[in-house]
Amino acid sequence: MKELEITLQHLESAVVLHAAGPVDSNTAEQLQEPLLRAAEGPTGAVELDLAEVSYMSSAGLRVLVLAAKALQKRGERLRLVNVPLPIYKILNLAGFTSFIDIKT
């Protein structure tokens, strides 16, 4: 079974996290730790690339909300890019597009 892999890219004005694999109750913690560390940092945008995420369960959504809350405290919004359409559909129907910037 393929597990989740997270790689980090530190750019001048942003931290970009690339996730690959399923984000569910077994793997969400692997995303939570680096994503929150970036979101709770003092400055800089945080972008999460979901191009290679095959599936996201509610455990993954929870991590996104935690990061969005942390970023909101310093007036930023979490950015999701390359979101696969099935995941985009769920995020949109769940109302996440109102507080997270989401691009397919």
Added chain:
Amino acid sequence: MKIEANVWQKVLGTPSVEIFPIIPKANCVSSNCYIFSAPDALVVVDPGASPEQTKQISQILTEALAISPRPVLVFLTHCHQDHSQEAGLELPAGIEVKRFAHQAGVEALENRDRNLTVAYLYPWNPEICTARFEGVLFASSPASEPVLQFADGRRFELQTEPITMPDGTTLKRQWLSLGAGNRLEIYHTPGHSACSISLRVGSLLMLGDLPFAANPGVCGLDGWNHADLLQTFRQVDWLLDVPDITVCCPGHGYCVSAQSMREKLRLMETAAANLTDVPLMDAERIGVLKIHADELLEYTAALLTIFSGRLYTVSYYLSLLEEDSAASRLLASLDIDQIDRILSDFRRIAEAFHTSTMPEWTVVLKGVQVARSLQKVLSAEHVQQLLDVSLVNRAQRRLDEFVNVVRGLQFLQMEEPGPVNKLIAELLRRVKEATVMKSTDLMEAVDDDQAFLQALTRRLGAHSPLRDIEFEFAPATQETNANIGAERLDDFLSTLMEGMAGIGVKHISIATRVASGHVEIRISSREQMDPTALGKGWLDFANRNLGWLGGSLECNQHGNAEFIIRLPALREMALS
């Protein structure tokens, strides 16, 4: 008396019998095994089918034989592969083993019958038990010998003593002595299979797979019989009325008190009452059900992830309003993590299936287990209050349907069909109503912090994804009565259009027409859209469901997307 696994313990109600239960994690590959130590024999009930279990049985028997060498008697509660295969007991030299099973089971094993032994369920093509069965229970032929003679001089004689039940039926019973006043009673309890027996030693009753016989995925296996099962339920209920029986030992899972088994069997009897026309659970049907389980769970997982996501959205906004404790309470009120774990486990089992030799039947049974767990979570009253009721009901209906389909029941024809035009008009009216924001609930609750938060939560949680969609509806001028239940069609259209909204569609056109005996519904987006973005699993699931009704789903893409749903018109069906 509490029965513990993997330890010798005295059997109450006997002068000197002890039991050593082997209870693996419940699975459909290998059953529980119960070993009894009596003065004249060691008795093994259901060796199971895993080599590890056979090794453990051999070890336990060898240790007991070192203390007192005796014959070994192996009994099968029935001939199914997971109970009977036994990978070859290894016992000290000079120890004789004789095996017992109901005559129908002995014949099935001798004939290497892959259906009656359900060996066909297992993709690794298991070998059927080749051991000789000297003890033929409830033999119809007088030629079979009721006395089994062992080389050490011991002899075991099967005594036949049928019991006449208060309802006039006969419970077939045999028994044999295990020495020093201990005895083993055997009852013929068919239904799960023709060869099913139950065994009693003192206060313990071993029931084999009777407690699961009406379960979805189990009823309909080759050899299953509805009338026999109902009679067996009544007869075992009577047996459990005997105060001496205090513990029941099933073929899979933990031993339970006779009282709770009685309650369980009564529930099973009620569930079994409807199962008059169960189709055979053959390899083809299992294959279809496995695909259905995959599709259904994908569909349900998406719905439940949307529920959870909406709660997270509400909690996000509550936090912004500095209502962190209300946000935490909200999330705690629905055990999202539990739902997530249930679904993640299923997803992993389904994925592991593709890279293993796991039987398809396992995925079907696991699907039923997951569906039942989710049904329980969704039926909680507070969930109904918290979440969009139409979504919850939609998920519930599909889960119910899945469990029923696995059980062999299809209630499609029992749903009330309705005119398609009217149904679509009502759906659009409902969406429009939801669009008009009602403020009365918030206004009424404004003086009470708690009530205000609840009203706010409900409002945020009930966000309809269709409220921002611009609809056009061109209804057919003819009658549009179609052979589909109104709720089912509403669920189907709502899910389809919400899916379109979810991937950014803002304008949806709906048109109906009647042609060639079908009512046709065309749903198209004005925007560009790839139909497969709705998820291949869901499209296959929808097609299968419509196919059951004699309908179909066609997807076309010409920049925008068009879905053509064809449903058999009721008038045409009546003529045919």
